[in-house]
Amino acid sequence: MSIGEFVHDETPSSEIDRLEALYRPLADAVRDLVDATIRTTVDDATIRRTQADVEALVARLRARQLDGPAGVRFNSEARAWNWGNAVVGQRNALAPPLHLVRDPGGLLHADVVLGAAYEGPPGLVHGGVAALLLDHLMGETASAGHSRVTLTGTLTMRYRRGTPLGPLRLEGRIDREDGRKVYVVATLADAEGVTVEADGVFIVPRWA
């Protein structure tokens, strides 16, 4: 990976806001489609008709598209946008998406509701999904408000008990720093308390 893949792009933040507002409802609708596909009990003919409808919608969107992934772009106002990101991508229906909130004390948190698409053991969040969400929140924590690029070096998870699907909260904070290494701790919790603890080393890469 090189710095070239983080693209400096002087699109004004107001235009990014407009595009997010345009695409968010589409991604929400696709997310709903994913949930409905898992949970529907309609008859076979309805499934086949729906498949044809969805294929027609895909063809309409593919009429004009990027050659590859959307990448990460940022402007001089320190606004970064990554439409396809697996956790926060505003155009990615696979992302919950996580909405990150930075508290004045340095804590980064996110409240999220995970449904049927994130299931691992019955009724519980998939362990890899828990790691995915925590990894992203921790990476954002380490990047200190997008003031620097950090990549996950080592990530350790301790699954204390199953995480039920439904409303959850993630919290992360920087524990300490040592040169280019940023040590971050984080938790995933339900209403009863912490279900997963994570700690990780996030590295400001040599090329950044």
Ligand SMILES: CCCCCCCCCCCCCCCC(=O)SCCNC(=O)CCNC(=O)[C@H](O)C(C)(C)COP(=O)(O)OP(=O)(O)OC[C@H]1O[C@@H](n2cnc3c(N)ncnc32)[C@H](O)[C@@H]1OP(=O)(O)O
């Ligand atoms: C301005 C722009 C704004 C835009 C702003 C957008 C921000 C938007 C935020 C998004 C947030 C995303 C959050 C998701 C985060 C991912 O998902 S990142 C994807 C997963 N991670 C990766 O792909 C990383 C792959 N690995 C690598 O690229 C390289 O191995 C690394 C980790 C960058 C390190 O390479 P390096 O810079 O050459 O490191 P190197 O000089 O060898 O070592 C530096 C120090 O780190 C230590 N170290 C190296 N590797 C490791 C390791 N794996 N574990 C622990 N320690 C290590 C070394 O021992 C060394 O320690 P000291 O000797 O200094 O004590």
